[in-house]
Amino acid sequence: MLFFGLTIAAAQKQTPPEGGTPKDFTLPKKQVITLRNGIEAVLVPYGNLPKVTISVVVRSGNMNEKENQVWLADVTGDMMKEGTATRSAEQMAEEASSMGGSVNINVGDDQTTIGGDVLSEFGPAMVRLLADVARNPLFPESELERIKNNFLRRLTVTKSSPQQLTFEQFRKALYGDHPYGRIFPTDNILKSYTIGDVKKFYADNFGAPRTTIYVAGKFDAKEMEKAIRSSFDGWKKGSKPLINVPKAHAHKSFHLVERPGAPQSTIYLGLPVMNPANKNYVQMIVTNTLLGGYFSSRVTANIREQKGYTYSPSSQISSRYHDAYYVQTADVTTDVTGPALKEIFYEINRLQQEAPPIDELRGVQNYLAGTFVLQNSSRQGIINQLAFSRLQGIGDNYLTNYVKNVLAVTPAEVQHIAQSQLRDDEMTLVITGDRAKVEKQIEEYTKDTPMEKK
Amino acid sequence: MHLYRRCTIAVCAFLCFGTLFAGQPLYTIPVEYHTLGNGLKVVLAADHTSPTVVVAAYYNIGFRIEPKGKTGFAHLFEHLMFQGSENLGKMEFIRLIQKNGGILNGSTRFDFTNYFEVVPSHKLETILWAEADRMKGLAITQENLVNQQGVVKNEVKVNVLNQPYGGFPWLDLPQYANTNWNNAHNFYGDLADLDSANLNDVKSFFNTYYAPNNAALVLYGDIDTKDALAMVTKYFGTMQPSTLPPKPDIAEPRQEQEKRVTKKDTLAFRPAIAFGYHVPERNTPEYYAMGLLDQILLQGDDSKLSQMLVKKKGFTSGVGGGINLLGNMFNYNGPMLWMGSLIYDNTVPADTIIAAWDDVINGIRQKQVDQKTLDRALVKLRSDLYDNFSGLFGFGTADLLASFALFDNDPGRINTLEENFKNVTPELLQKTAQEYLRPTNRTILVIEPKTGK
Numbered sequence: 089m090l091f092f093g094l095t096i097a098a099a100q101k102q103t104p105p106e107g108g109t110p111k112d113f114t115l116p117k118k119q120v121i122t123l124r125n126g127i128e129a130v131l132v133p134y135g136n137l138p139k140v141t142i143s144v145v146v147r148s149g150n151m152n153e154k155e156n157q158v159w160l161a162d163v164t165g166d167m168m169k170e171g172t173a174t175r176s177a178e179q180m181a182e183e184a185s186s187m188g189g190s191v192n193i194n195v196g197d198d199q200t201t202i203g204g205d206v207l208s209e210f211g212p213a214m215v216r217l218l219a220d221v222a223r224n225p226l227f228p229e230s231e232l233e234r235i236k237n238n239f240l241r242r243l244t245v246t247k248s249s250p251q252q253l254t255f256e257q258f259r260k261a262l263y264g265d266h267p268y269g270r271i272f273p274t275d276n277i278l279k280s281y282t283i284g285d286v287k288k289f290y291a292d293n294f295g296a297p298r299t300t301i302y303v304a305g306k307f308d309a310k311e312m313e314k315a316i317r318s319s320f321d322g323w324k325k326g327s328k329p330l331i332n333v334p335k336a337h338a339h340k341s342f343h344l345v346e347r348p349g350a351p352q353s354t355i356y357l358g359l360p361v362m363n364p365a366n367k368n369y370v371q372m373i374v375t376n377t378l379l380g381g382y383f384s385s386r387v388t389a390n391i392r393e394q395k396g397y398t399y400s401p402s403s404q405i406s407s408r409y410h411d412a413y414y415v416q417t418a419d420v421t422t423d424v425t426g427p428a429l430k431e432i433f434y435e436i437n438r439l440q441q442e443a444p445p446i447d448e449l450r451g452v453q454n455y456l457a458g459t460f461v462l463q464n465s466s467r468q469g470i471i472n473q474l475a476f477s478r479l480q481g482i483g484d485n486y487l488t489n490y491v492k493n494v495l496a497v498t499p500a501e502v503q504h505i506a507q508s509q510l511r512d513d514e515m516t517l518v519i520t521g522d523r524a525k526v527e528k529q530i531e532e533y534t535k536d537t538p539m540e541k542k
Numbered sequence: 543m544h545l546y547r548r549c550t551i552a553v554c555a556f557l558c559f560g561t562l563f564a565g566q567p568l569y570t571i572p573v574e575y576h577t578l579g580n581g582l583k584v585v586l587a588a589d590h591t592s593p594t595v596v597v598a599a600y601y602n603i604g605f606r607i608e609p610k611g612k613t614g615f616a617h618l619f620e621h622l623m624f625q626g627s628e629n630l631g632k633m634e635f636i637r638l639i640q641k642n643g644g645i646l647n648g649s650t651r652f653d654f655t656n657y658f659e660v661v662p663s664h665k666l667e668t669i670l671w672a673e674a675d676r677m678k679g680l681a682i683t684q685e686n687l688v689n690q691q692g693v694v695k696n697e698v699k700v701n702v703l704n705q706p707y708g709g710f711p712w713l714d715l716p717q718y719a720n721t722n723w724n725n726a727h728n729f730y731g732d733l734a735d736l737d738s739a740n741l742n743d744v745k746s747f748f749n750t751y752y753a754p755n756n757a758a759l760v761l762y763g764d765i766d767t768k769d770a771l772a773m774v775t776k777y778f779g780t781m782q783p784s785t786l787p788p789k790p791d792i793a794e795p796r797q798e799q800e801k802r803v804t805k806k807d808t809l810a811f812r813p814a815i816a817f818g819y820h821v822p823e824r825n826t827p828e829y830y831a832m833g834l835l836d837q838i839l840l841q842g843d844d845s846k847l848s849q850m851l852v853k854k855k856g857f858t859s860g861v862g863g864g865i866n867l868l869g870n871m872f873n874y875n876g877p878m879l880w881m882g883s884l885i886y887d888n889t890v891p892a893d894t895i896i897a898a899w900d901d902v903i904n905g906i907r908q909k910q911v912d913q914k915t916l917d918r919a920l921v922k923l924r925s926d927l928y929d930n931f932s933g934l935f936g937f938g939t940a941d942l943l944a945s946f947a948l949f950d951n952d953p954g955r956i957n958t959l960e961e962n963f964k965n966v967t968p969e970l971l972q973k974t975a976q977e978y979l980r981p982t983n984r985t986i987l988v989i990e991p992k993t994g995k
Contacts, residue, residue: 102629104638104671108664111593111764135591138569139928169843177853181843186918188925190843207925237887238859244811245885248706351699384637393633396692400700419700421692451641458643458662462935465592 113461115487116304116470121313125324129301129316131309132470139188140211140305140312141467143203144222145475147300147329148293149196151267151408156280157289158273159239163281164289165195166235168202171226180221187214191221197268198409198479200294205467211307212315219319222299225290229283239278247272250347250354251419254520257343258356261516262413266334295326302474304467333410336360338514342537344527345520353425353521357432358403358415361509364480365410368505370493372412375505376405378452379439380416386435387416397421397428409479414510422522426529429517433533439506443499457491569928570957571939574767575947580783581755583947584774586767589936595763596936597669598658599677600944602758603751605729606652606876607790609743614731617650618694618739619747623657624648625686627676632686638672645935650729651868653875654948660935663764667773674777677757680748684741691736698730706809710989711816711883712867718803719818719985724792725877753784758947762940794820794877801985807992814989815895816883819978821865824875825950830962831974832880833871836864837919838911839902840882841926844918846902851884855898858884870930872959873945880978892988900981907975910968923963 121129150161169191171177184190187210194201202222206214246252256271263269301320303312338359362372373381380387380403391397401418420428463469464487477486517533519526574586608616626632639646644661657676661669702708713730720726759778761770797820822828839846840863847861863882865871871878886895930938943953977983 102671102675104629105667107642107666107668110662110664113593135932136569136589137928137932139925139932178844178849181849182918185842185844185922188921188928205925205929207921207928234856237856241812241885241887242859245706248809248811250704350704352696352704382640384633384640389633392693393689396689397696399693399697419696419704421696421699451637454643455640459645461592461594461643461662462645462660465594465935466932 113491115464118474119309121316123317123321125296125321127296127299127301127320127323129303129313129320130474131307131312132302132304132474133306133309134304134467134470135306138208138306139205139467140208140214140303140307141203141205141471142211142214142218143201143302143471143475144218145300145302146200146202146222146294147198147298147479149198149200150270151197151332152289152293152330153267153270155265155270156277157285158270158277159243160281160285160289161200161293162195163235163239163278164286165193165200166238167227167232167286168193168221168225168290170228170231170235172220173224173226175217175220177231180217183217184214189214191217193221199475208306211303212311215312215315216319219323222294223320223323227283227287227290232281232283232286236278236281240275243272243275243278250345250350250352250520251417253345254354254356254417254518257345257518258358258415258516261341261343261518262336262360263334266336267332268334268408268411292327296320296323297326297328299323299326300475300478302471304470331409336411336413338511339516340514340537341516342534343518344523345518346523347520348522348524350520350522351422352419353422353519353526355418355420355425355429355432356415356518357417357429357515358413359511359515361405361412361414363410363412364407364476364486365482368501370490371497371501371505372405372414372509374449374452374456374494374497375439375502375509376403376414377456378444378449378502379403379435379506379510382452382455384451384455386439387432390431390435391418391420391428395424395427395431397424397431407480422525425519425521425526426532429530429533433512436506436510436512439503440510443503446499449497449499449502453495453497456494460491460494571931571943573943573954573956574771575953576771578754578775578779580779580781581753582778582781583758583951584771585758585760585943585947585953586765586770587760587762587939587943588765588767589762589939590764592935593663593764594660594935595663595666595761595765596658596660596940597666597673598656598760598762598937598940598944599673600654600656600758600760600948601752602654602756602948604651604653604655606724606792608729609747610723611735612739612743613728613735614694614698615735615739615743615747616655617729617731618690618736619744620648620650620655620657621690621694622680622682622687622744623676625680625682625690627680628678629675630672632682635672635676639669642668644669651874652866652878654873654945656941656944658937658940660937666761666765666770670773670777673759674781677752677754677778678781680744682741682744687739687741687744691739694731694736695733698733698736702730704809706807706811707814707885707989708807708809710807710814711818711881711987714805715816715818715881715985715987716879718801718987719797719820719879720794720877722792722794722877724790725794749784750787753786754778754781755783756786758944760940760944760947760953762936762943792876797983800981802988803985804988804990806990810989810991812885813888813892813991814883814885815892816863816881816987817899818879818881818985818987819983821878821880822974822978824878827962827965827970828974828978829871831966831970832865832978833923834916834919834963834966834971835906835975835979836871836880837922838915839906840864842922846906847882847899850898850902851895857886857890857895857898860884872942875945875949888991896986903975903979907972907979910972913968916966916968916971920963924960927959
């Protein structure tokens with residue numbers, strides 16, 4: 089042990105001071121406005137900083153793509169930035185910049201967000217701009233080749249990332265032919281998209297019935313309401329959201345993505361678990377956090393801080409509409425791929441065999457309670473929380489009761505979740521790494537396991 | 543340590559009050575500044591929006607002047623600050639913060655190493671005690687050193703060695719653009735150098751640089767500044783200052799010839815190109831002009847380089863960059879580059895990209911921008927500055943306060959930035975562009991991908 093610094097080491101360690109008593113935390117108040125066409129707008133005043141975030145969330149995304157339409161949602165999203173009936177792309181860009189922001193279109197599995205973050209005084213003007221983008225895309229055919237070429241480049245670049253390659257196989261194993269399992273298109277599929285495909289995808293999947301508007305930050309509520317009503321009231325067209333919950337079934341499987349000479353193996357290990365609509369979902373969150381979901385977690389303490397196998401271990405519960413999976417990821421030194429896997433399974437099994445000590449659980453609960461406050465202490469964070477609970481149909485109660493529910497979880501419940509949800513004999517394992525060095529190391533975990541079909 | 547972070551590109555940030563916004567209330571941060579007897583700079587700023595407080599300890603030592611022959615040492619040392627101090631064993635500091643409902647991280651940058659936490663405000667004293675414990679001294683074993691060497695080597699692998707465009711351009715370009723070793727070495731660390739670090743190096747580094755007179759402590763958030771100062775004095779006031787070594791020479795000579803480098807990347811399948819220009823000295827009028835040039839040329843969909851390279855020519859889907867890719871234009875203290883980069887296609891020669899880039903740059907060097915463009919740049923800067931302030935639950939504000947305390951002995955600067963940017967005229971902008979965007983001031987780095995895809 090090497091002591092150095094400016095004081096002499098004491099024989100007895102000091103304990104940290106306790107600190108004060110917690111302040112009450114209540115979620116920021118919101119105002120919900122319903123437009124004549126049924127669109128709901130949720131307005132949340134927050135903070136002193138003179139900025140406002142506006143998100144037009146549409147219940148459409150990659151899950152609306154048919155089998156040969158992978159990334160059509162993304163192409164459509166990018167094409168929506170290429171101009172409206174009354175604004176060229178350049179005008180759109182300058183207008184947004186003059187407000188201190190940009191038009192951002194983010195396409196996800198279940199939702200597409202058309203949004204921007206501007207100086208407060210321009211809130212109403214940004215609402216009008218975003219409404220124009222959402223309602224009146226021009227879809228100029230002249231820009232389609234360039235946009236498609238961007239996606240061809242993006243496809244090649246993304247597929248050179250070891251994490252993305254691992255993710256692709258993991259999703260394929262869990263979801264098969266469902267849109268959630270189709271991560272990458274082929275070059276030919278991308279090239280095949282016509283402006284007609286883009287226009288049809290937009291017409292089929294955008295409209296008032298699928299849209300919710302969120303506003304958070306500093307803004308004039310009256311002016312914002314006026315702008316929202318006048319810009320979105322007339323938007324009638326559109327069909328109800330498509331519901332397509334996958335029948336994800338957990339099954340033991342293994343896939344190796346070859347990466348000759350790789351200095352690290354990228355590991356994804358996981359399986360489908362209970363989704364956010366389940367009344368015990370908070371127990372799942374707590375269990376995951378304790379096991380691998382924060383720095384003080386068991387897996388991180390083991391394979392990073394004790395053994396130095398990796399810099400980047402992490403586990404998460406990844407959710408979509410009424411669907412979720414647990415996944416532990418890590419990029420580990422190639423030579424210890426087998427040992428790292430051994431430790432991950434060891435920690436999962438340990439939690440199944442013995443309920444966690446109360447102190448350890450309290451630490452996790454306090455961490456989640458504290459970070460819940462942080463998640464509700466930024467404009468984007470507030471919107472994310474509201475959009476999540478709305479997507480899942482779990483209502484305001486999920487958020488208002490979250491901390492209470494976290495604190496109510498017991499050690500026995502955590503153990504039960506580990507046993508019933510984290511069934512390691514039904515997990516999918518995907519590794520991207522140097523086959524020659526890795527194959528023998530992981531034999532124990534992959535023998536008798538069906539290899540996933542490519 | 544940057545627990546799970548990839549390198550992110552920071553945008554240049556700034557506050558503006560042009561005539562467009564006459565009548566808008568000024569957003570200011572209430573700054574209180576004290577220096578303790580032992581030299582510790584203490585900055586306190588109250589903001590009661592959320593019941594949380596940011597605690598940030600900044601040491602005036604980064605990777606720029608880390609020991610020669612020990613590349614990556616300052617960053618490795620940052621990891622070791624979490625490995626044990628007198629009253630906190632390995633991982634105990636981290637557990638203490640997290641189980642009290644907080645988040646934490648640290649990072650090593652050009653000219654500082656920082657350690658910060660965001661915690662519920664009623665836990666302030668707990669965190670100050672812990673931060674003081676490790677400022678007083680470390681207590682680490684050979685085993686912990688070896689462990690973190692393994693962790694850091696894996697960090698370098700996951701972010702650089704096993705990643706296409708791994709160090710591009712944030713780690714690569716400064717090594718080619720600069721000539722002074724301090725500015726031009728591999729600051730993430732050669733693996734062999736990381737392996738060669740020993741406990742004596744750690745002890746020596748700590749004793750040299752980790753002293754109260756080489757540090758700034760910032761508290762920003764839900765605090766009572768009087769109580770906070772009393773707590774800080776209680777926990778940090780009795781530490782002794784150290785004698786700091788003379789500062790090494792970190793100057794870069796004026797670049798007189800354009801440099802062009804091609805680097806093979808066998809993990810990439812598309813070429814990429816980056817341009818790096820040496821920027822004016824910090825806090826000069828030209829420096830502020832450079833910040834505006836960055837906005838006009840590179841930031842936002844409306845920027846001139848975006849419009850040319852993305853929209854008009856279709857070479858790429860985005861041009862990224864800015865001043866100081868490991869932070870922003872305010873939080874460094876030495877020679878710096880303005881960088882712009884893009885990924886393009888195998889079918890386009892690098893010279894074609896360069897010609898289009900030059901089209902834009904020559905335009906701004908030859909013709910003064912109009913007031914409308916300048917005004918829009920000021921708006922973008924103001925908005926970016928606000929984003930900087932609120933970034934990471936207020937850490938962004940603490941970061942600026944700490945940087946201004948450490949480098950300028952004036953954290954109150956955070957409220958006065960606007961004046962200098964407002965003073966930039968189209969003439970000064972053009973003059974700055976003529977000098978600093980001249981071809982002989984730049985380094986071009988081309989990434990040659992693996993062929994055959």
